[in-house]
Amino acid sequence: MSDHTELLTIGELARRTGLSVRTIRFWSDSGVVVPTGRTAGGFRLYDADATARVDLVRTLRELGLDLETVRRVLDRQVTVRDVARAHARAVDAEIRTLQARRAVLDRVARQGSTTKEMRLMHELARMSADERQRIIDDFVHETFDGVDPDAPGAHIAQAMRTVPKHLPADPTAEQVDAWVELAELVGDEPFRERVREMALAGARGEQQPAGPDPAKVAEHAGQAVREHVAPATAAGKEFLHRIVDPGLPAAERARLADQLATFTDRRVERYWQLLAVLNGRPQVPSQVPAFEWLIAALRAED
Template structure:
């Protein structure tokens, strides 16, 4: 019967395809001990040893360490538990390799300097939680101690960067740029100033409830004017500006006047920073969302028109 058959280490090597040296090592480590020995002291192995050796080879090919393999063979832990743990570890390794590939592709595309490569690599390999913390720390500092529009703050906190497991080079680029942007002291100061202005208006009860709608309507109307080639200081621009000023005056509970236009100019200048719009564009790129057209040029047009 095959169950009674004993194999020498050489025969076992030929049967399994492993080297004599490897089998001897596993035997010495107690992973696949010899079943018995010949009168001359040579090791002999039975069919069970062959099966154990096949399992050892399979688990080693999957990257399982010998200590864990020994525990599996001794029935201390199940193969399913080992497989789950190692599958999770492989997921992390695969994700890391994909990130490295994306960084290398971004480097190749940008022609980055050694310093930029190091920064890109460090930022890209951060965990999701670490990446989110960079943004939430920025938001916390911007809004600390201020009663800003709850809807706007909720939008900021819900739109966090989620770099995919297999990012495109553009997404890696966007993440690096975003991290640099929120770390820029001048940008942080500008956003804090915007938040303070908003909180002050809310405190005075002058902050319009439909501020977001006002901004969208302004951008769309001026974008149409720009597409028609209307210059901000031209006669053709005056009725557009008058209509927009009237819309803002109604929202702020006042009427059009030189004083109100001066205040509207101040508010628009304070709230118009291309870096703020860039922040949202970068978030969209990282998360794979549609990137909306830039609205900053429209508000710069409005600023110039209000100055005339």
């Protein structure tokens, strides 16, 4: 009998392929390696082409494909190329999940965590990129709900959504910490209310004041902060007058202080700093302490 007409028992097929009879029988029952016929006693028989089919099934299974997908490939319902592409994407997603979990474990091993932090980190590690993005999108949507997208300052909403889809393949400790801190921050109700206050003020046209010059604030108010100069002192007044006109009327000083206070908040600045960390952008030195000092000085001057 030639190789083309020879029929193999399940045991002979197992010996040729190096697989167990049990595995081939399971694949046969699943419809991926169908016998050509049966003996008079009911035993399965396979043609010579079954060897190649078994080898292909084994390869596809080792790549992680389920039997239903394997059957569709063998029945030419889908191509191997299409399946490979889809499976490659699934493997990539699994790799990213494992990388996130490893990063969480590294963080716990590095510094320890509270039960609350560990639970949050575990949830973040399990989430898909879309689910992590949804946390930020929900926060931004609630914050800017009802704000005209063409209103002054409304563009900030889009900027607040710029969370990277994935952590880097080998995230730094700072990036892992930033993910955790950001998730905690956007889940905090007082923070959400504060950002909404800013959003509504911007929508009303209460743009951040054009003056004073931010460079002067950073230089002079920043120096006053570093030197621990109290705003409500003679020395504080000297620093203030390097930033604003000494002749500025009291009502204008109060208005300017209120405007600056509307858009000055340490935790909102921290949000932008965390986005910079996650997106791999350089950190900008904190400006809030200098502006807080200036606000206090404007309100303290007689």
